[in-house]
Amino acid sequence: MPETYESRAMNPTITTSGALTADEPPGAPAYDVTVVGAGVVGTAIARELARYRLRTALLDASDDIGNGTSKANTAILHTGFDAVPGSLEARLVREGQRELRAYAAETGIPVERVGALLVAWDEEQLAALPALSAKAERNEYHAARLLDADELRAREPRLGPGALGALEIPDESIICPWTTPLAYATQAVRAGVHLHLNCRVRHIDSGDDVHTLTTTRGTLHTRHLINAAGLYADEIDRELGHDDFTVTPRRGQLIVFDKLARDLVNHILLPVPTAAGKGVLVAPTVFGNVLLGPTAEDLDDKTATGSTADAIALLREKGRRILPELLDEEVTAVYAGLRAATGQEDYRIRSRPDRRTITVGGIRSTGLTASMAIATHVTELLGESGLALGTPSELPPVTLPNLGEAFPRPYQDAGLIAADPAYGTLVCHCERVSAGEIRDALAGPVPPHSPDGLRRRTRAGNGRCQGFYCGAAVRALFEEARS
Amino acid sequence: MTRRERTVDVLIVGGGPAGLGAGAELAASGAGRVEILEREQTAGGIPRHCHHGGFGGRTIGGAGTTGPAYARGCVAAALRAGATLRTGVTVTGWAGPLTVDTTAPTGLERITARAVVLATGARERSRSARLVPGSRPPGVYTTGELQQAVHLYRQRIGSRAVVIGDEPISHAAADTLRVAGLEVVAMVTDRAPARLAVLTRGGDRAPVLGRTTVTALTGRERLTGVSVRHHDGRTATLRCDTVVFTGDWIPEHELARRAGVALDPGTRGPAHDAAHRTSGAGVFAVGNLLHGVESAGFALAEGRAVAAPVLRHLATGEWPTGRPSVAVDPPLRWIAPNLVGPDGELPLDGRFTLRTTRRLASPLLVVRQDGRELHRQRLLLPVVPDRPFRLRAGWLDRVDPYGGPVRISVC
Numbered sequence: 032m033p034e035t036y037e038s039r040a041m042n043p044t045i046t047t048s049g050a051l052t053a054d055e056p057p058g059a060p061a062y063d064v065t066v067v068g069a070g071v072v073g074t075a076i077a078r079e080l081a082r083y084r085l086r087t088a089l090l091d092a093s094d095d096i097g098n099g100t101s102k103a104n105t106a107i108l109h110t111g112f113d114a115v116p117g118s119l120e121a122r123l124v125r126e127g128q129r130e131l132r133a134y135a136a137e138t139g140i141p142v143e144r145v146g147a148l149l150v151a152w153d154e155e156q157l158a159a160l161p162a163l164s165a166k167a168e169r170n171e172y173h174a175a176r177l178l179d180a181d182e183l184r185a186r187e188p189r190l191g192p193g194a195l196g197a198l199e200i201p202d203e204s205i206i207c208p209w210t211t212p213l214a215y216a217t218q219a220v221r222a223g224v225h226l227h228l229n230c231r232v233r234h235i236d237s238g239d240d241v242h243t244l245t246t247t248r249g250t251l252h253t254r255h256l257i258n259a260a261g262l263y264a265d266e267i268d269r270e271l272g273h274d275d276f277t278v279t280p281r282r283g284q285l286i287v288f289d290k291l292a293r294d295l296v297n298h299i300l301l302p303v304p305t306a307a308g309k310g311v312l313v314a315p316t317v318f319g320n321v322l323l324g325p326t327a328e329d330l331d332d333k334t335a336t337g338s339t340a341d342a343i344a345l346l347r348e349k350g351r352r353i354l355p356e357l358l359d360e361e362v363t364a365v366y367a368g369l370r371a372a373t374g375q376e377d378y379r380i381r382s383r384p385d386r387r388t389i390t391v392g393g394i395r396s397t398g399l400t401a402s403m404a405i406a407t408h409v410t411e412l413l414g415e416s417g418l419a420l421g422t423p424s425e426l427p428p429v430t431l432p433n434l435g436e437a438f439p440r441p442y443q444d445a446g447l448i449a450a451d452p453a454y455g456t457l458v459c460h461c462e463r464v465s466a467g468e469i470r471d472a473l474a475g476p477v478p479p480h481s482p483d484g485l486r487r488r489t490r491a492g493n494g495r496c497q498g499f500y501c502g503a504a505v506r507a508l509f510e511e512a513r514s
Numbered sequence: 515m516t517r518r519e520r521t522v523d524v525l526i527v528g529g530g531p532a533g534l535g536a537g538a539e540l541a542a543s544g545a546g547r548v549e550i551l552e553r554e555q556t557a558g559g560i561p562r563h564c565h566h567g568g569f570g571g572r573t574i575g576g577a578g579t580t581g582p583a584y585a586r587g588c589v590a591a592a593l594r595a596g597a598t599l600r601t602g603v604t605v606t607g608w609a610g611p612l613t614v615d616t617t618a619p620t621g622l623e624r625i626t627a628r629a630v631v632l633a634t635g636a637r638e639r640s641r642s643a644r645l646v647p648g649s650r651p652p653g654v655y656t657t658g659e660l661q662q663a664v665h666l667y668r669q670r671i672g673s674r675a676v677v678i679g680d681e682p683i684s685h686a687a688a689d690t691l692r693v694a695g696l697e698v699v700a701m702v703t704d705r706a707p708a709r710l711a712v713l714t715r716g717g718d719r720a721p722v723l724g725r726t727t728v729t730a731l732t733g734r735e736r737l738t739g740v741s742v743r744h745h746d747g748r749t750a751t752l753r754c755d756t757v758v759f760t761g762d763w764i765p766e767h768e769l770a771r772r773a774g775v776a777l778d779p780g781t782r783g784p785a786h787d788a789a790h791r792t793s794g795a796g797v798f799a800v801g802n803l804l805h806g807v808e809s810a811g812f813a814l815a816e817g818r819a820v821a822a823p824v825l826r827h828l829a830t831g832e833w834p835t836g837r838p839s840v841a842v843d844p845p846l847r848w849i850a851p852n853l854v855g856p857d858g859e860l861p862l863d864g865r866f867t868l869r870t871t872r873r874l875a876s877p878l879l880v881v882r883q884d885g886r887e888l889h890r891q892r893l894l895l896p897v898v899p900d901r902p903f904r905l906r907a908g909w910l911d912r913v914d915p916y917g918g919p920v921r922i923s924v925c
Contacts, residue, residue, distance in 0.1 A: 287642075291771055334734065337649040361764060364642045366650060442606065442617045445516055452619035457604045460553055463617070482652070495768075497640030500554075502655070503662035506669060 043220040043476055047094060047228045050249035060241045062088045062225075063418065065253035067232055067244075067267055070101040071208075071402045072394050073259035074215035079406035080413075081222035082423035088253065089216070089224055090246065092231035092263075094480040095487075097212035100261050101399065102487060103336065103368025105285070105325060106316055107299060108132065108142060108204040109400040112167035112175060118377040119408075121170050124397045127404030131211070132204070134403060137428075138214045140207050141317040141435020147203035147299040148178070148187065151195045152352070156303035160198045163303070167200070174201050189295045191355050203299050207317050208399055209487040210431045215402070216477045221427045227251075228480070232260075235270040237386060242271075255387045255418055257409060262333045262371050264392040271388050276379055278392070280333050280369035283325025284342040286350070289495050292321040292360040293436075300353055311349045313357065318462070318490060319436035320363060323350040329372070338365045363495050370395045380408065384416035432468055434490050441465050458508065459501040461494020469505065473512035482509050517615065517622040524824060525614065525627035526550040526597075527605050527769060530559020531810040532801020533633030534588040535817025536824075537597035540631075543821050545828065548597045549625070551616065553604040558585025559635060561810050563661035565693075566686050569810055582665075584810060608773055612796050629824050632770055632784065632792075632799040633817060636806035638683075639762040641731070646759075648730030653737030655758045657687040664694045672756035676740045677701045679760035680722050681900045687758045688720060700752055702726050702742055705899060706873070731757065761900055763806025773797055780841065780848025781805050787837055787855035788907070789823035790816065795833040798824060805850040805867060808902060812862070819862055838883065838913060843923040845871045849905070854913045854920060865904035868922070873898045878925040881909055884918045890925070 046052075052061065064080055066073045069091035077089040093099065108131060111124035135142045151157035160177055167175040178197045184190065186199075220226050227248065234245040235256070244251045258267045265278045293315060302310025314322045326342045343365060351358050371393060373379055378401075379393035389412050391405060398405070414420045433440055441447050441454040442463045448455035453467030472479060472488040479485040482505060486492045491505045498505070524545050526533045529552030537550040556562060561569055564581030578584070592599055603618040613626040638656040653672055655663070663669040675696045677688050680703035688698045698720040707724035725745040732739045732751065739751040765783035775792040778785040783804040784792040792799050800820045801813035827833065837853040847869040851861050861867070870877075875896045881889040889909035897903045905922065913920055 291768065336734075337730065337732075338647045340645075340647045340729065343645050343647060361639075362643050362645060363640075365645065365647070442604070443622070445622045448617070448619065448621055455617055455619040455621065456602060457553060457617060460604060463604070463606065495640075495643075496637050497642055497656075499637045499640065499656045499658040502659040503667045503669060506663065507667045510669075 044225040045220055045228070045477060046226070047480055048248070051227060051230070051246065051251050060252040060254050062086045062251070062253040064088070064255045064257060064413065065090060065242070065244065065251065066257045066259055068259035068261055068263070069096040069212070069216065069226065069228070070099050070259065070261050071097060071212040071215070071399050072261070072391055072405055074212040074219060075402035075406040076257055076259060076391070076409050077219040077224045078215040078426065079410045081219045081224050082426060083420045085420070087224045088251065089219060089226045090230045090232065091228050094228050095484045096216040096226070096477060097209060097487070100368055100371060101208065101212055103285070103366050104208055104283070104396060104399060105312065105314060105322060106206055106208040106399070107314060108206040109397055110172050110200055110202045111170050111397070111400070112172040112200050113163060113304070114170055114397070115376050116166065116169040119380060120378045120397060120401065123378065123401040123404040123408060125171060127401035130403040131206070131400065134214070135206065135211070139431040139433050140210045140214055141433055141438055142204050142206045143315070143317055143435070143437050144202060144204045145298050145315055147200040147301050148183065148197040149200070149301045149303050150183065150190070150197045150353070151303050152193055153195070155305055157195045159303050159305055160196065163198055172200070175199065176201070187297055187300070189354055189356055191352050205299065205315060205317050206399065207434050210434055211399060211402070213477060213488060214429055214431050217431075217475070218426050218429045221429065221476060226477070232267060232270070235267070237271060242387070255413060255416070257413070258388065258390045258392070261394070262369055264371065264390060268390055268392070271386065273383070273390065275381065275390070276373040276375070276392060278333070278371045278373055280330045280335065281372040282328040282330050282335060282367050282369055284338050284346065284365065284367040285322050285324030286343065286346050286362055287316070287364040287366070288321040288323065288357055289361040289363050290319045292357055293319050295354055295356050296321055311346060313350065313353050317435040317437065318493065321357060323357065325368070330369070333369065336367045336369060338367050361495060363497070378405075380405070380412075382412040382416055387416060389413060389416070432471060432489070441468055458504050459491040459494060461496050461500070462490040464489050464491040466508070469508050473509065479509075482506055485509055517624040519624045519626070521626045522547045522549045523627065523828065524548045524629050524631060525625055526631040526633055527614070528552065528559070528633035528635055528801070528803070529554075529557035529589075529599060529601065530633060530635050530801060530813065531561065531588050532635070532803075532813035532817040533631070534558075534592040534599075535814040536631050536633060536800055536820050537599065537817075538592040538595040539818040539821035540824060541592070541597035542595040543825060545821070545825055550592060550597055550599045551603045551605055552599065552601045555602050557589050557599055557601050558582070559810070560658065561585040563658070563665045564686065565661070565665050566689060581810070588814060605769060611794065628828055629796050629798065631820055631824065632797065632803055633801045634766040634769055634803045636763040636765045636802040638759065639764050641759050643764070644759065644762060646728050646731060648741070649733055651731065651733040651735065651737045653733070653756045654731065655756065657683055657690075657758060657760045660687055660758050661690050664690050671696055673697065674699050674754040675756040675758060676752050676754045677720070677758050677760060678728060679703055679762075680705070680707060680724070681761050684760040687760045691756070691758065696756060699754055702728060702740070763802070765803045765806055767803060770799065770803065778848065778850070778852040780852065781850055783850075785839065785853050786851050787834070787853040788851045788859040788861040788910075789855050789857070790820045791823065791834065791855065796827065805848070808867065815862055823859070838915065838917055839919045840866070841919050841921055842868065843921060845874065846922060846924060847871045849922055854910060854915065856915055858911050860907045860910065863904070864907050866907055867902050868905055869902065870897045870899055874924060879905055879922055880925045881920060881922050883913055883920045888912045888920070
C-alpha cells in the first residue's frame with residue numbers, strides 16, 4: 032500500500048530513550064538520510080527533505096529541538112544588508128528571509144517589521160554610514176536610508192545624548208526564535224521524519240554504501256549524512272574523516288529587560304561596525320521585552336553558556352549610553368549563546384558526493400534568517416550527490432500557537448475562552464499564559480521534555496517573576512502530563 | 515463574542531491581606547458594590563504558602579497563627595462584610611482611567627469603577643534580576659516559588675541547599691527546605707551577619723557566611739554549586755543542588771505603571787500620601803505594592819485604613835494635585851508614604867515607615883523642607899537593612915503644601 036502523508040502522520044516517530052530501532056535486516060540502512068543536529072538549521076533541512084519519499088532521521092544530542100545555539104540568539108530576521116557581498120551567506124540570508132517571512136505569516140510564527148537603525152555615536156561611525164549603505168546596495172537591498180540627528184531623535188526620542196545620525200534599514204525584523212524550529216520539526220515529523228532525541232553521535236564508520244553511526248542510544252545506519260551539528264560540526268566532520276575547520280565558540284551574552292521597557296525603543300538599534308570592533312545592540316523582542324547585547328568572546332569550551340559579571344557590567348555600561356532609561360528597568364533574564372565561528376566570514380557548506388556527506392558548518396548569527404534557504408540549498412546538493420529525490424509533495428500544513436505580543440493571544444480571545452474556559456485560566460501571570468496553551472503544548476506533536484522546553488513553547492515562566500508566582504504550578508502541570 | 519461591560523463602586527485589584535482588608539472595611543462601611551479581583555485560584559496572597567507561625571500578631575495579639583490560617587481568616591472577614599471576591603480573574607490592562615480589562619475562565623470583562631484600589635503586592639527579585647552570573651540550571655528558586663512547590667504542590671526539591679540572605683524570610687526558606695528533607699549547607703549574605711542571630715536561632719542551624727557575595731551559579735542539567743567570594747578575597751564553591759534567593763522585594767507595579775501613576779524612586783511602588791492616594795485620580799494603593807515588604811498584618815491594616823479616604827473620595831470626588839514629596843538621603847533607602855497630602859492625614863499609627871541601606875546605631879533623623887527644619891528624632895535602637903523602622907509623623911502639619919520636597923537625612 033502506498034505510503035501517504037496522511038497515514039504517516041498518524042504515527043509521528045519521536046523517540047527520547049531506549050535503543051534505536053534495529054535495522055531490518057540487520058546492518059541494512061534504516062535511513063536514506065540522517066541529519067545530525069536538530070537546531071534551526073537541522074530542523075529546516077529535515078522539513079525540506081520531508082517533501083520527498085525518503086526515509087529521513089533527525090538526531091539531536093539534547094532532549095529537545097532548537098536547544099543549543101538556536102535558542103539563545105538575538106532573534107532578528109535579517110535583511111542581509113551587511114553581509115559580505117557575493118558570499119554564500121549573503122545569498123542564503125537574502126533568499127531565506129523572504130521565505131521565512133512568508134512561512135511565518137502562514138504558520139503563525141510572530142514577526143514584527145520594526146526596522147533597524149545603525150546609530151552613529153562619533154564622527155568615525157557617521158563617516159562609515161554611506162559605505163554601509165553602498166554595501167547594502169551590493170547585497171541587493173535598496174531601501175536603506177540615511178537619517179540626520181534630528182530625524183533620528185524624532186524616531187527614537189529616548190536615545191542617549193550624542194547620537195549624530197543613523198542608517199535606517201526598514202525591513203530588519205524581529206522573530207520568535209523558539210517557534211521557528213518548532214514549526215519546522217512539527218512539519219517534518221508529521222510528514223514522516225523520525226526524530227531521535229537524547230541521541231549523541233559518538234562515532235561514525237563510513238563504508239562504501241552506508242554510514243554506521245554509534246550513538247548514545249545504539250547504532251543507526253544511513254546512506255547519506257548531513258552534518259548540521261552546529262558547535263560540534265567540526266567533531267562530526269572529523270569522525271567522517273574531514274578536517275576543514277575548527278569551531279571556536281563565540282559567546283554572546285544578552286540581558287533581557289522587563290516588558291515595561293518596551294516603550295523606550297521603537298527599532299532595532301544596531302552598532303556601526305568599525306575598526307574598533309562591533310558594539311552591542313538594543314532590540315525589542317516579539318515577546319515584548321528589550322534585549323541588550325551580545326558580547327563576542329572567543330572561547331574553547333563549547334558548553335560555556337554561563338554569563339559573567341564582567342560582561343554584564345560591560346553591557347550595562349554600553350546600554351546606558353544607547354538608551355539611558357533602560358538601565359532603570361528590572362532585568363528579566365540574562366543568558367548566553369555560543370555562535371559557531373570557524374574563522375571564515377562565510378558559511379561552510381560542503382557536499383562530498385563520493386562520501387555521501389554534506390557539512391553545514393559555520394552557520395553563525397544569521398542561521399535563523401537563512402534556515403529555509405540553507406535547507407533548499409542542501410537538498411539540491413543532496414540531489415546532485417546520487418540520491419534520487421523524486422518529486423516533492425506538499426507538506427502537511429501546520430499552525431503554531433502565537434507567542435508574539437503584536438498578535439492576538441488566547442487570553443484576549445472571548446470566543447476561544449467561551450469554547451474552552453482553559454484559555455481563560457491564566458497560570459503564568461507575567462506572560463499571561465493559560466492552562467489551555469500549556470495543555471496543548473504538552474500534548475503537541477513535538478512535546479517538551481523539560482519545563483524549559485515548555486517555556487519555549489508557551490512563554491510560561493519566561494516573565495519578570497521567573498517563577499516566583501507560577502513556577503511550582505507550571506512544574507505541576509508538566510509533571511502531571513508526563514506521569 | 516466581546517467583553518462584558520460592568521460597573522462597580524470600588525474595584526480592588528489583588529486578594530492578599532491588603533486587598534481583603536480594604537474590601538472588608540469598604541463593604542462594611544457601605545461603599546456600595548465592592549469587588550475584589552484575585553488572579554490566583556485561591557485568595558489570601560503570600561500567607562497562603564507561608565506555613566510558619568507568627569501571623570496576625572498585630573491584630574489578634576500573642577504568637578499568632580500560620581499563614582494559610584491567616585489567609586483564610588482574611589478571606590472570611592471580607593466575605594462576611596459583604597465584599598464580592600472573585601478568584602481566577604486577571605486584570606490585563608486599562609481601558610480608561612478607572613476602567614480595567616479582565617480575563618477569566620468565564621470570559622472577558624471591562625469593569626468601570628468609581629475608585630480603584632491597587633493591592634497587587636510584591637515579589638522577590640529573581641536570580642536574573644539580581645544579575646547573578648553563571649549558568650541557568652534547574653534548582654534555582656525564590657522563597658515564594660519554593661514555598662508553593664513544597665507546601666501547595668509537594669514537589670521534590672533536592673538534597674543540599676544554599677540560601678541567599680539572612681533575614682527572617684531567609685530563615686523561613688531554610689525551614690521550608692528542611693521540611694522538604696533538604697540539608698541547608700549555608701546561608702550567604704553580603705552584609706555582616708545579623709547580630710543576636712545566635713540567640714534567636716537554635717544551635718543546629720546552617721552557618722551564615724557574612725560579607726560574602728554570590729559570584730556564579732554552576733551546573734548544566736542541574737545546579738551543582740554556588741560560587742562565592744568573601745570580602746577578604748577568599749573564594750569557594752558551595753556544593754549544592756538547590757539555591758533559594760530570598761528577600762530583595764520589588765513591588766508588583768505593572769498595573770500601576772500601565773495606569774501612568776508616578777512611582778517613588780526609593781520604593782519603586784506608586785508614590786502615595788497617607789491617605790493612600792497615588793498621582794492618578796481615583797486610584798489608591800495599599801499593602802506591599804507600596805513597600806517591599808512589611809508584614810501581612812501591616813498590609814491588612816493599610817487595606818482597612820484606605821476605606822475612609824476612598825469613601826471621602828466617593829462622596830466629594832476631590833483629588834489632590836501638586837503634593838510635596840517626601841524623600842530620604844543616603845544611607846536611608848526609602849520612606850512610605852512619600853507624598854504629603856493636603857488634609858494633614860497621618861500615616862498608619864501616626865508613623866512613617868523607612869528602610870536603611872546599612873546598619874546605623876541610634877541614628878538622629880532630621881526632617882527638612884526647603885532648608886527649614888521641621889523635626890528631629892533620635893532612634894533609640896539601631897536600624898538594620900531589610901527591617902522596618904518608624905519615624906513619628908507629627909511634623910506633617912508644619913509642611914508647606916506649596917513648598918519643595920521634604921527630605922529626611924541622618925545627622
